[in-house]
Amino acid sequence: MKTELNYINLSYRTNSQKEYHIPLSYQLFGKDLFSSPIILVNHALTGNSDVSGEKGWWKQLIGDNQVIDTTQYTVLCFNIPGNGFDDFLIDDYEDFTPSDIANIFLQGLEILNIKSLHAIIGGSLGGGIGWEMLVKNPTLAEIFIPIACDFKTHDWLHAQCLVQKFLLNQNDEPLQKARIHAMLCYRTPESLNDRFQNKYNQEKHRLESEDWLIYHGNALNERFSLKSYKLMNHLLMNINANADHLEKIQARMHLISVDTDLFFPASEIRMCFEKLKEKKENVFYHEITSIHGHDAFLMEYKQLNTIIKNIL
């Protein structure tokens, strides 16, 4: 299975009229390109192109004989430029929006000579970029599976990202603090209370829940840069695919939500589905049941596997 990082060098003018040279990196998994149907996976906020294999962040879904079966498909995943996985960082992160990332991914596909995709799958921010791509190129994919995301950032999510921005722009452990706040948005009160039961860590003199949050803050700080996190937060804050053009998307669409998601509430995703259903035949809605909230798309693999198996 091929897993090395590949590069496409492209020139790009942002919607804000800034010129950039972008070394767009990507990974391929499974069958050789053009020998099989291609599935594009768009990664989420702190993810990267390494979706499958030993360290793959979605290895429970993507691999040989997994639900996204690399013995049948070619799986392609671009790195969001500036995520730092390929050491490329962007200083002026506000130059970019998810619409720009969608343009860059579309340009990447064009350069690779990929005219059509079997499917686009994306969780959270990655799904939002998927919406933006398909609004720009409505015939690109046969199937679209946005998971725990919507075609736009709604007010509540925008507000949480604003708090993240404040934390990221102060000097005392900015990334760790922003991650701690984010972890609380990714979960629910029930998820935390049920798991930690107010247990106290005698050695560390703090609640186990506090220790868990500090662990995650430090863990992200070790593998992610502040610049990248500022960019990703800014992108999450600005998903905005044109609502009037969603119905033009030709792909069979399967919107997957999590019943307890605080970031992209199931109610919003259901509303998007219901509006589309008035205009389109080939749109479907699935809901994951979980106490874990937004993180369920990285935890509830039994349910996700069953849903995706019936779609592909």
Ligand SMILES: CC(=O)SCCNC(=O)CCNC(=O)[C@H](O)C(C)(C)COP(=O)(O)OP(=O)(O)OC[C@H]1O[C@@H](n2cnc3c(N)ncnc32)[C@H](O)[C@@H]1OP(=O)(O)O
């Ligand atoms: C907006 C968007 O685009 S969403 C995308 C952003 N989302 C994310 O980044 C997901 C954030 N959530 C996580 O990272 C979560 O850990 C998940 C969802 C991947 C997994 O959740 P859980 O199954 O509950 O795992 P948990 O968080 O407890 O632990 C993961 C690891 O941390 C370790 N760990 C957790 N708490 C502690 C602690 N207090 N001390 C030491 N280690 C700890 C665990 O041992 C485990 O290690 P391992 O992977 O080597 O086995």
